Amino acid sequence: MTESASESAPASSGPSRQRCGLIAIVGRPNVGKSTLLNALVGQKISITSRKAQTTRHRITGIRTLPDGQGGGTQFVFVDTPGFQTRHTAALNKSLNKTVMGALDGVDLVLFVVEAGKFSLADAKVLALMPKGAPVILVANKLDAVHRRAEVAHWLRDMQERHAFAEYVPMSAKNPQEVARLLDICAPYLPEQPWWHDADDLTDRSEKFLAGEIVREKLFRLTGDELPYTSTVVVEKFDEEKSRQYGRLVRIAATIVVERDSHKAMIIGESGQRLKRIGTEARLELEKLLGCKVFIELWIKVRSGWADDEARVRSFGYE
Numbered sequence: 001m002t003e004s005a006s007e008s009a010p011a012s013s014g015p016s017r018q019r020c021g022l023i024a025i026v027g028r029p030n031v032g033k034s035t036l037l038n039a040l041v042g043q044k045i046s047i048t049s050r051k052a053q054t055t056r057h058r059i060t061g062i063r064t065l066p067d068g069q070g071g072g073t074q075f076v077f078v079d080t081p082g083f084q085t086r087h088t089a090a091l092n093k094s095l096n097k098t099v100m101g102a103l104d105g106v107d108l109v110l111f112v113v114e115a116g117k118f119s120l121a122d123a124k125v126l127a128l129m130p131k132g133a134p135v136i137l138v139a140n141k142l143d144a145v146h147r148r149a150e151v152a153h154w155l156r157d158m159q160e161r162h163a164f165a166e167y168v169p170m171s172a173k174n175p176q177e178v179a180r181l182l183d184i185c186a187p188y189l190p191e192q193p194w195w196h197d198a199d200d201l202t203d204r205s206e207k208f209l210a211g212e213i214v215r216e217k218l219f220r221l222t223g224d225e226l227p228y229t230s231t232v233v234v235e236k237f238d239e240e241k242s243r244q245y246g247r248l249v250r251i252a253a254t255i256v257v258e259r260d261s262h263k264a265m266i267i268g269e270s271g272q273r274l275k276r277i278g279t280e281a282r283l284e285l286e287k288l289l290g291c292k293v294f295i296e297l298w299i300k301v302r303s304g305w306a307d308d309e310a311r312v313r314s315f316g317y318e
Ligand SMILES: Nc1nc2c(ncn2[C@@H]2O[C@H](COP(=O)(O)OP(=O)(O)OP(=O)(O)O)[C@@H](O)[C@H]2O)c(=O)[nH]1
Pocket: 027, 028, 029, 030, 031, 032, 033, 034, 035, 036, 047, 048, 049, 050, 051, 052, 053, 054, 055, 080, 081, 082, 083, 140, 141, 142, 143, 144, 170, 171, 172, 173, 174
């Protein structure tokens, strides 16, 4: 069920034209932005986890749907960090700046909420919507809603809150609904030549993705015990030619935590957990990079770094 409240979606003008534009995906933490981005791009790009606030960097994913006649649409997605409303540490100020930066100059915004819900945190993100760009309401996790009838009522309330261009109740985990969302977005992108090759998925470097993958394994394997202020810095990403393996990549990464107890938690009993984080990251990186990977992980304790603005900048969050 899509309710369209828009007369402004430009009409499609012939099959051989190319469309291309920037789409920001915004919403409070844990509404499913990373899951949606991965589904829209068709391959895992951003890092998802059950833990809130795992997405810290602006990550782009690219999806191109050619029409077979030289035209079609290229969607360039910008994922944004969850909008933090409770904490005021320097790290979170930097995150909020990143959210606003990601909205600047986009052609379309996907404002993601959980279907049937609208909290103060959602309202704070909605207040940041740019005046110029159309905003589509994505009511995600529809599969988790038991009383569907209430969603229709809730959608009417949402119309009062903002003049959304479209209202799309869906589940990021349902491929048909994800494909339909792409169809809904396409007419909002300007007619212009594609910026990237049709098979590009991201403009992020392999080094960046390596850090993201280590971070994902770190959070997945430590569960809720580890605070989200822990981070990963890739110190070394060297490529070599090897007689035995062909291409070979050597990675050294440092996991930065705030306390000795966090360090002990990551290392685990007789080093088992750290070893598993390294092994799982290596296997995934070997698939992604298509070559042999050696990975070395270090842990550093940096007490209070999330409150130190200069240090937040030095870790690359500005
Ligand atoms: N049932 C259901 N769960 C979903 C859906 N989409 C995402 N989730 C789950 O919601 C949780 C959060 O998803 P993420 O994609 O990490 O959320 P996010 O908004 O990127 O979160 P931050 O990185 O904290 O901003 C994960 O456990 C997902 O599996 C959906 O359509 N249905």
